[in-house]
Amino acid sequence: MxxxxxxxxxxxxxxxxxxxxxxxxxxxxxxxxxxxxxxxxxxxxxxxxxxxxxxxxxxxxxxxxxxxxxxxxxxxxxxxxxxPGDLGPDDPLTDVIAKVTRAECEALSDTAAQLNPDRLGAVVEAVAGARRVDVYGVGSSGLVAADMAQKLMRIGLSGHAFTDAHLALTSAALLRPGDVAVGVSCTGETPDVLAPVGVARRSGAATVAITNNPRSSLGGLTDHVLVSAGRETVFRPGALASRISQLLIVDCVFVGVAQRTFDASNAALRATGDALGEFLSDTRRRGR
Incomplete structure (x- = not known):
């Protein structure tokens, strides 16, 4: 680690x-x-x-x-x-490119070092067998939640992202055993994420945290914790710095689920790809 x-x-x-x-x-x-x-x-x-x-x-x-x-x-x-690699207000764009690239690579490397295969496997198993997967996040973590939901949808799983606490709570209250609720929060203390995850847990759903802080309230509330990493700078506060590492975790979960449901996932990817391809072809023909 x-x-x-x-x-x-x-x-x-x-x-x-x-x-x-x-x-x-x-x-x-x-x-x-x-x-x-x-x-x-x-x-x-x-x-x-x-x-x-x-x-x-x-x-x-x-x-x-x-x-x-x-x-x-x-x-x-x-x-x-x-x-030292912190960005300064007068850095030329060549330095910006180099420093941002290095920070992103470090975030991915640090996240991979902390990503326990057994914990990841437990999350993959829960998601692969779920009737429904709710993903909660706000701000930049909301973008990660949306990415996870759309990836699951592409392989035929029922994934839904919620960035509004009221809608998240409504959905969480209707979850049941066999469902999965995923909370995405850099600090692990975001109230809009903690509340629906708590309701989902009381509803009997399996709960997952994607967070920088495994000892946070979110980490203590969930069955499974996957730890992301990201170093803050003046221009990249914690939530923004962690986005790339949170996406890495989502991709690892997605690939693991696709492996365990290979036949169904492969067929779903072909069907969704064909549908999108046909739409784009029709759009291009109409635009001529």
């Missing part, structure tokens, strides 16, 4: 003191890996006990184990990835 991506994911759920330590890990993991606990305590302005508690909150037995993991993570990074 990508340790730095994991720290970024759980950052919002940490205490203020632990967040200060986590931000130092994110900003300079090499420095933390080289520092003794006494040195790091002086740099971070926190007590050694707080550092140990933070290391344990991140899943390690203590600070030594965290240092070793960070050293290994730093050793695997390329020099380009370790270099």
């Amino acid at each position: 990508n340790l730095v991506a994991t720290v970024r994911a759980v950052l919002p759920s940490l205490t203020p003191a632990a967040q200060a330590i986590a931000r130092l890990i994110l900003n300079d993991p090499g420095m933390v890996a080289r520092s003794t606990i006494t040195e790091f305590s002086a740099v971070s302005g926190t007590s050694e006990a707080t550092i140990v508690r933070t290391a344990r909150a991140l899943g390690f037995a203590g600070y030594s184990q965290l240092r070793f993991a960070l050293a290994a993570a730093v050793a695997r990074q390329t020099p380009e990835r370790l270099a």
